[in-house]
Amino acid sequence: MTVDSGALAIEGHDPVSLADLERIDPDRLIFARKAVPGWRLGFDVEPPGPILWQLPAAARYGGVIDRLGLWWAAGIALVLSAVVVVGAVKGLDLVARAIPYAWEQRLGDAISGDFGEQACRAPGGQKALDGLARRLSPSGRPIRLGVVNIPIVNAVALPGGRILIFRGLIDEARSPDEVAGVLAHEIGHVEHRHVMVALLRRFGLGLLIGSGGTAAEYGQALLDARYSRAAESEADEFSMKQLLQAGISPAATAAFFRRMSKEEAGMGGPLLYLASHPPSDERRRRFEAAAASGRVSFRPALSPSQWAALRSICVGTKPLGDIDLRF
Numbered sequence: 001m002t003v004d005s006g007a008l009a010i011e012g013h014d015p016v017s018l019a020d021l022e023r024i025d026p027d028r029l030i031f032a033r034k035a036v037p038g039w040r041l042g043f044d045v046e047p048p049g050p051i052l053w054q055l056p057a058a059a060r061y062g063g064v065i066d067r068l069g070l071w072w073a074a075g076i077a078l079v080l081s082a083v084v085v086v087g088a089v090k091g092l093d094l095v096a097r098a099i100p101y102a103w104e105q106r107l108g109d110a111i112s113g114d115f116g117e118q119a120c121r122a123p124g125g126q127k128a129l130d131g132l133a134r135r136l137s138p139s140g141r142p143i144r145l146g147v148v149n150i151p152i153v154n155a156v157a158l159p160g161g162r163i164l165i166f167r168g169l170i171d172e173a174r175s176p177d178e179v180a181g182v183l184a185h186e187i188g189h190v191e192h193r194h195v196m197v198a199l200l201r202r203f204g205l206g207l208l209i210g211s212g213g214t215a216a217e218y219g220q221a222l223l224d225a226r227y228s229r230a231a232e233s234e235a236d237e238f239s240m241k242q243l244l245q246a247g248i249s250p251a252a253t254a255a256f257f258r259r260m261s262k263e264e265a266g267m268g269g270p271l272l273y274l275a276s277h278p279p280s281d282e283r284r285r286r287f288e289a290a291a292a293s294g295r296v297s298f299r300p301a302l303s304p305s306q307w308a309a310l311r312s313i314c315v316g317t318k319p320l321g322d323i324d325l326r327f
Contacts, residue, residue, distance in 0.1 A: 001047065003054050016041075023056045031055065099196055105160030111219040112146060112162055117318060120147040120167065125313025128306035129165075132176070135246040135301075136184045143187055149314040153260075155182050156222050157189040159196060167314050173256060176302035176310065180246075181239055181253025181287065188238030194231045198222065236283060240290040249298040254287035 001008065007015040021031045021041075029043035046052060120126075125147070133143045144162045152168040163186045165179070173179045189195055199218060227235070243250045261280035302310065 001051060003051050008051075008055075010041075018054060018056070021056050029055075101160065103160075104196065105162070107218070108144075108158040108160035108162035111158050111216075111222070112164060114216050114219055115146075115148045115150075115164060118148040118150055120149050120314035120317045122309070122313045122315060122317075124306075124309035125311075128302055128310045129313070131306070132180060132183065132301055133163075133187070135248075136180060136242045137187055138191065143190065145183075147310075147313050149317045149319045151319065155186050157186040157195050158219070158222060159199070161190050163187065163190070167319075170311060170313070172259075175252050176300060176307045177248055177252030178256040179310070180248050180301035181243060181250060181256065184239035184242045185235045187242070188235035189227070189231070191238060192231065192234050194227055194235065195222065197231075198227065236286060240287060244290065246301075247299050248301045249291050250287040251291035254284045254291060257281070257284035257287065 001010055003009070003018070004015075006019065007017050008021070009015050016033065020033050020035055022034055024030055024032045029046065031041045033039040047055075126145075129145050129147065133145050137143045142161055144160075145165065146162070147165050147167060147170065150166045150168065151171070152166050153172050154166045155163065155169055157163050163183065165183070169182060170179060173182075199222070203218070239253070240250050243253070257280040261284060300307075
């Protein structure tokens, strides 16, 4: 038996191309011909090295991996996985930005409708809140605000520029400037389309064709949302920028986060705002730095009478009894 010009010459038989051979047993020297079903060649004794080295090696992982080598194949797979992950994230961002704003508004209305019985409607408080939103929002993008009578420290951005503030946040705040900082943060999520990205990540493209879930499930998903650190940083940067442009000191928001940070060690269920955002102490430092870099004088986010109206916006509204946000 010899190997000549890429073919295995076997005495008494026609030459067999080495390219047509494949090893079918990783433990024994048994070969088959790809083009001839049932053909087999076996060795009871290992052939000489010059012949053995040219025979096909046993496949260990699969054709492509065996040709490339395990470590090369693993490296390529890792790079491709990273590309897929980045592409998926960027793809969701592009899809979110392509969704018509009017469609978003209808979705936001459907989600907020589940809070209807807890909606606080005192006109004086709503007027004060709407005026504050206009100071904090870029021109041309309507922000629709509502307060719901739920005693937890939280606020949530919904699709279509709708934001809900829970009464507990207003009760906890010691000044309207603190509410302004949190409100501007949620407006930042709206402006950067983080809300739609979060929903697309959870429900996929079924969200766009109405097969991804119900309005209640979308609302719960946003309450449970854990935005990426990049998204939270974008929303905080937006908040600080808009506060400074509106002449509202970020120092009050820093004070709010200072109090919140003291609660984090023994955080309980009502403090949902803490659970869904970065550590409050880290955010406090950033808002303090923004206050130090801003203008010398600021003016309050609301006048005393407007703040009083906002604080009493839920008077006469039925509060939510048992707190069950899985509506």
